[in-house]
Amino acid sequence: MKPILEVKNVVKQYGDYTALNNVSLQVPKGSIYGLLGPNGAGKTSLIRIINQITMPDSGEVLLDGEKLNSKHIAQIGYMPEERGLYKSMKVGEQALYLAQLKGLSKKEAKDQLDYWFEKLEIKGWWNKKIQELSKGMAQKIQFVVTVLHQPKLLIFDEPFSGFDPVNANLIKDEILGLRDKGATIIFSTHRMESVEELCDDIALIHQSNKLIEGKLHDVKKQYRTNTFEVGIATDNQAQLLSDINGRYKTLPANFKTLDEELKLQVSLPDGTTSKELLNYLLQKGDVTYFVEKIPSVNDIFIQTVSKR
């Protein structure tokens, strides 16, 4: 599918410091795209460029095949990691103001606000000031403000921080709902379990360079190590262990089972198949557990970042 957002060879320098070094990305339409990277990798610089807060030194960014211009401001919604609203301004007025800045008419903004306030059950907050609200409540307002103008590209930086599990779930469902309605979502986070759960595509930026990009399962395939976790019940565990070690590289494994069997991580050498391993193990005892070890996003992240 045609990507909704294309980042082409973007370079951004601050003085002598290179924040983005020739970074290119393709965000498919309708996807949830995880933008990963350790702190200071250059994610925020990239997000700011996409939001036209700053300009790239070279390279370009295309939205729907068109070079970024002021028209696109109304088509992007951005929730920064550092949340912020005017503390002494009333919730309703503030939301109206921010929506109008995004190009909505007052009437449209009001209708959208009514819809979202109803949906998130925050109707009574209209005349409250932000400083009277709790942090989680303010986060909800921040979310509403981000999505109010029905942007086709949404950028969330750590969207779940500050929410209790109930509200985090609520927001997650809303994000999925927006995706189903056709919005594309860029999702920057350090919480790998939510990447695992939500993202269709990921990109990993480290030290100003893009290291990985692709469909989540493609990336995982790429990082598969042909390692299997096995559990074998036998009388003589020590004998079995030395036998297996004679043929394969193993590590102790840790997974939950009911019996006290031998638990191992077995790495298959190149050219061998899982079928051979399983056949071999079946001769040795009762195989109670046999699962390919799929690399988690967390593993991929740590492996890639620490390799450098």
Added chain:
Amino acid sequence: MSLSLIIKREFTAKVRNKSFIVMTFLSPLLLVAMAVLIGYLASLNGSEKVQVGIYDQAGVLKGDFKSTEKTEYVDLSAMSLVKAKEKASQDFEGLIYVPKVDSLSQLTSKVEYLSNDSPNLDFVAGIEDVVNNKLTKNNLKQLGFDYDKIEKAKTDSTIHLSKFSGEETFKEASIIKIVIGGLSGYLIMMFVIIYGNMVMRSVIEEKTNRIIEIIISSVKPFQLMMGKIIGTSLAGILQFLIWSIIGLGLFFVLSTFFNVQMGGAAAARPEVAQASQEAMQGIQIYISELWKLPLLTIFISFLVYFIGGYFLYSSLYAAIGAAVDSETDSQQFLLPIIMPLMLGVYVGFFSVISDPHGTVAVVFSMIPLTSPIVMLMRIPFGVPLWQIIVSVVLLFATFFFVVWFAAKIYRIGILMYGKKPTYKEIFKWLKY
């Protein structure tokens, strides 16, 4: 579109602020209260009568010290010197000691004034005047002049001022010009400082609230900065309008009040009527002089310089606000802004008043950072049109340059958190 939204928000945020409302309605009251208090204290100070002793061994000068409303001279020559000193130090403000001398001319350096506290300069000058007068008279007598004749021969002349165009002017006009010029210059300085600070605070607020990132993903930093400056200035203009209305109202109430009182007093005592009539004539002169001033020019140039000066300075304030994280960090950058303002006011008060068309006054009324203040102080005295035009053109050219420069700092600064920048770093931002 976005700009007007921002202006509207900034304006309402300022105007709805409690401190704005309090300031607007309370400060005129405070001003009046202060004036009354100062007047009261001044009258207290003036009404105190001081007693001064004289110990005149020669007996030549004591007759020349005439007691006045403020000072009473008491002759202590009859006592011994020690006793006179004792008494004067206990009961009186001080003691004038005139020693016995062979010839009067020796008194030039022999008269002493003894006191517990050091006397004020006017008082000492007064004593010196008395001694000098006496000695001069004496000298003249010795040279064979008749002092009384000389006194009679003295004249008191008044110079009538008029312009080549034929209108007559009064000395009072200068006072009015100084007051009007000084007031407008001072107003501009106050407005720049108060509202410039407001702009800075509102930039810092957005930075610390972290809302800045959301706003500038919707609008250009330049628009935000301009919206802030314009919105805040509108709030300031509103405040001044309210003050002017209150001031005018107060003026009318007071003048009717005084008129009634004066009329009543005049009916009762004819000599008061005479005095009040003279006072009225004086006021009429002031009023007619006021109308002779180029009021329209003053008003228009006040607006022009006000806009130019305020925008110039508040864009600098905005840039500072963007560069720092908190108000306490802003001090080191504020000094270079406050200095030219202060300089403007001082140059205005010292050099414009003494010589409105002197080189210093002319130069400072051209330099853009001081021109809004200094030129406004000069305008009531009549300034050639070309000077005004040059000064305004310079002011607005600088204004556009400074806005461009401030916008660059602003654009980078609002996204920088956490550390206090140095001048060097800010200079680097200009190149990003």
